[in-house]
Amino acid sequence: MREQQATSRLRYIIESGMIEFKREIERREHQFPHDFRKALIEKDGSIISRAISREESEILRYANAVPAFTSIDNLSAAEMTDLADMFEGWAQSDQVDPVKVARLHGWADGFRSLVEVVGTDYIPPEASPDAPVSLMKFLAVQMRLD
Numbered sequence: 001m002r003e004q005q006a007t008s009r010l011r012y013i014i015e016s017g018m019i020e021f022k023r024e025i026e027r028r029e030h031q032f033p034h035d036f037r038k039a040l041i042e043k044d045g046s047i048i049s050r051a052i053s054r055e056e057s058e059i060l061r062y063a064n065a066v067p068a069f070t071s072i073d074n075l076s077a078a079e080m081t082d083l084a085d086m087f088e089g090w091a092q093s094d095q096v097d098p099v100k101v102a103r104l105h106g107w108a109d110g111f112r113s114l115v116e117v118v119g120t121d122y123i124p125p126e127a128s129p130d131a132p133v134s135l136m137k138f139l140a141v142q143m144r145l146d
Helices: 002-029 034-041 054-063 069-073 077-091 098-118 135-145
Strands: none
Touching (some): 002 034, 002 054, 034 054, 077 098, 077 135
């Protein structure tokens, strides 16, 4: 019974967190320049082919650094840290454009800030055997295997 109550509370926290997550992203994206808004939010098919300023890069990074709150449902703190490291590694590639670099760094920042909140020893509740594996969990597991 106690475990069921804890699981129910965690679901409520996750649902509430998703609402807050979406609102915070909207608030941060409000700062985007017009061409960023068209390409990244409205997804009108345009691309950002111009050089971006340091300030624009930081706006992108900040907008993408909203902690992926639902990750507490299936990722441990160690896995979140591993994913942050992986995103930072990808950002070092010469094949990645400046917009993606800023976004990758933002994702890394988001996972690291979430680890600061949940603690470095955090382990999520055990998933049911028939639960689908999230993409982030898959990547984290694959990182550990390599």
